[in-house]
Amino acid sequence: MTSNPLKTMMNNIPVPTSQLIEVIQVKGMTKTFQHESHQVTALQDVNFTIYQGEMVAIMGTSGSGKSTLLQMIGAIDAPTSGQILIRGEQANIYQEPQATLFRRDNIGFVFQSFELLEDLTVADNVAMPLILQDMPHKEIETRVNEVLTQVEMLQWRTHLPAELSGGQQQRVAIARALIARPPILLADEPTGALDFNTTNTILALLQTIQTKKQQTMIIVTHDAYVASYADRVLFFHDGRIVDHYDNERNEYDVGHILEKFKQIARGDV
Amino acid sequence: MIDDIQQAMLGDEEAFQRLITQQHASLYRMIYAYVHNEIDAIEVFQNVVVKAFYALSTLQQPTYFVTWLMRIAINESITFMKKQARESSAPIEQFMHIADHVPSPDENIDLWQALNELNDQYKTVLLLRYYQDYTVVQIAEVTQLPEGTVKTSIRRGLQQLKKRMKGAYYDDFQSFKNHDE
Numbered sequence: 001m002t003s004n005p006l007k008t009m010m011n012n013i014p015v016p017t018s019q020l021i022e023v024i025q026v027k028g029m030t031k032t033f034q035h036e037s038h039q040v041t042a043l044q045d046v047n048f049t050i051y052q053g054e055m056v057a058i059m060g061t062s063g064s065g066k067s068t069l070l071q072m073i074g075a076i077d078a079p080t081s082g083q084i085l086i087r088g089e090q091a092n093i094y095q096e097p098q099a100t101l102f103r104r105d106n107i108g109f110v111f112q113s114f115e116l117l118e119d120l121t122v123a124d125n126v127a128m129p130l131i132l133q134d135m136p137h138k139e140i141e142t143r144v145n146e147v148l149t150q151v152e153m154l155q156w157r158t159h160l161p162a163e164l165s166g167g168q169q170q171r172v173a174i175a176r177a178l179i180a181r182p183p184i185l186l187a188d189e190p191t192g193a194l195d196f197n198t199t200n201t202i203l204a205l206l207q208t209i210q211t212k213k214q215q216t217m218i219i220v221t222h223d224a225y226v227a228s229y230a231d232r233v234l235f236f237h238d239g240r241i242v243d244h245y246d247n248e249r250n251e252y253d254v255g256h257i258l259e260k261f262k263q264i265a266r267g268d269v
Numbered sequence: 270m271i272d273d274i275q276q277a278m279l280g281d282e283e284a285f286q287r288l289i290t291q292q293h294a295s296l297y298r299m300i301y302a303y304v305h306n307e308i309d310a311i312e313v314f315q316n317v318v319v320k321a322f323y324a325l326s327t328l329q330q331p332t333y334f335v336t337w338l339m340r341i342a343i344n345e346s347i348t349f350m351k352k353q354a355r356e357s358s359a360p361i362e363q364f365m366h367i368a369d370h371v372p373s374p375d376e377n378i379d380l381w382q383a384l385n386e387l388n389d390q391y392k393t394v395l396l397l398r399y400y401q402d403y404t405v406v407q408i409a410e411v412t413q414l415p416e417g418t419v420k421t422s423i424r425r426g427l428q429q430l431k432k433r434m435k436g437a438y439y440d441d442f443q444s445f446k447n448h449d450e
C-alpha cells in the first residue's frame with residue numbers, strides 16, 4: 001500500500017509491548033537434578049511474566065540455571081515443581097504427546113552452535129519444522145522463501161551449511177526457528193560463537209523481527225552488549241532471579257548492565 | 270486467519286489470542302489516536318479485547334472480523350473520551366494538550382494537532398482510509414455510515430486537515446489524496 005504522512009505518523013506511535021498480553025508466566029518454578037551423591041538445585045522458586053512482543057535477556061554466571069530455564073519453557077524437560085502459564089492458561093506441557101505439540105506450535109529454538117543438519121541445503125534445513133507438520137509442498141516453498149528473505153539468505157537457499165559463515169548459519173537457524181510462526185522464540189547464547197560485527201548483524205535482525213512481527217523472545221547471554229538490545233534483563237545466580245534491569249527506562253546502558261553482572265558474579269547480591 | 274476466526278467464534282481462546290496478536294499494533298495505535306496517552310490506551314485496548322471475546326458469538330460472518338474489531342475499538346475509545354470529559358471539570362479542549370506523547374514530534378506535530386482538531390467522524394474516516402487502508406465499503410461497515418457519507422467525509426476531512434496544516438506537506442497530500450475516489 002502507498003505510504004502517506006498520516007500513515008507514517010501513526011506508525012511512529014510506539015506500541016507498548018509490555019502490559020498488553022501476558023505470553024509466558026513462570027510461577028514458583030524449581031528444578032533439581034539428582035547426581036550420584038548429591039542434589040543440584042538448578043532453579044529455585046523462579047517467578048516472572050513475559051509479555052507479547054517483548055525481548056527479554058537472561059544473564060547469569062555459568063551454572064546459574066539459564067539453559068535449564070529455557071528447557072522448562074520449551075517443554076524439553078519438566079520442572080520439579082511450579083507451573084507455567086501460556087497466554088494466561090495453565091499449560092500441561094510436560095507429558096507426551098502435549099509436549100511435542102506444544103513445542104511445535106509455540107516454540108522456536110536458536111542455539112549457540114546453530115545445530116543445522118549438515119547434509120541438507122539451507123532451504124531444506126529451514127523447511128524441516130513444516131515438513132514434520134506435513135504441510136503441502138507448495139506452501140512450504142512459499143514460507144521458506146518468505147522467511148529466508150526476511151533473514152536475507154534467499155540467494156543461499158541451495159547451499160550446504162558448511163559453505164556458510166557462522167553469522168550466515170545463525171541466520172538460517174533463526175529462519176528455521178521462525179518458519180512455523182511460533183509465538184515464542186528461545187535463544188541460548190545465539191551470538192556466543194560469533195565475532196563482534198556478526199553479533200551486531202544478528203542482533204539487528206532479531207530486533208527487526210521483534211518490532212515488525214511483535215515476536216516475543218528470550219535470549220540467554222552473558223554478554224552485556226547483547227543484553228542491552230533487550231527490553232528487560234533478568235539476572236540469574238544460583239538458580240534464582242537476583243536482579244532485573246529495565247532497558248526501556250534506563251536508556252539501554254551497556255555499562256550499567258555490565259556493572260550489575262559483575263556484582264552478581266562476585267556474589268554481591 | 271479465517272480458520273482462527275471460526276475457532277475463536279466457537280470459543281477457542283488461543284485462536285482468539287492469535288487474532289488479537291495480529292491486530293494488536295494497529296488496534297493500539299488507533300486507540301491511541303483518540304485517547305492520546307499510553308496508560309489510557311492500554312486500558313481501552315484491554316477493554317476492547319475483553320468485549321470482543323464475549324461478543325464474538327454475535328459476529329455475523331468471519332470475514333467481518335477485522336472491521337468488527339475495529340468498530341469496537343473506535344466506539345470504546347470515543348466512549349472513553351466522552352466519559353473522561355464528563356467526569357473532569359476541565360473543558361474538553363484541555364485534553365488536547367495533555368497528550369504525553371506526540372508521535373515523532375518534529376515532523377508530525379502539525380499533522381497530529383490538525384487530525385485531533387477534526388470532529389470524530391472526519392478523524393475516524395481519515396484514519397481508516399489512510400492509516401488502515403480500508404476501502405469505502407469497509408469504512409461504511411465500521412462507522413455504520415452510508416457509503417456516500419463516507420466518501421463525503423473523507424473529502425471534507427481532508428480539506429479541513431489541509432486547511433489546518435496551512436500548506437505544510439502540501440506535496441505529500443497530493444499523492445495522499447484520492448487513490449480511489
Ligand SMILES: Nc1ncnc2c1ncn2[C@@H]1O[C@H](COP(=O)(O)OP(=O)(O)OP(=O)(O)O)[C@@H](O)[C@H]1O
Nearest residue numbers: 033040041042060061062063064065066067068069
Ligand atoms: N541434565 C542435567 N543433569 C544434571 N545436572 C544438570 C543437568 N542440566 C543442568 N544441570 C545442572 O544444573 C545447573 C544449571 O545448569 P545450566 O546448564 O542451566 O546453567 P547455565 O546457566 O546455562 O550455564 P552456562 O552459562 O555455563 O551455559 C548446573 O549446576 C548443572 O550442572
Ligand SMILES: [Mg+2]
Nearest residue numbers: 066067068188
Ligand atoms: Mg547454558
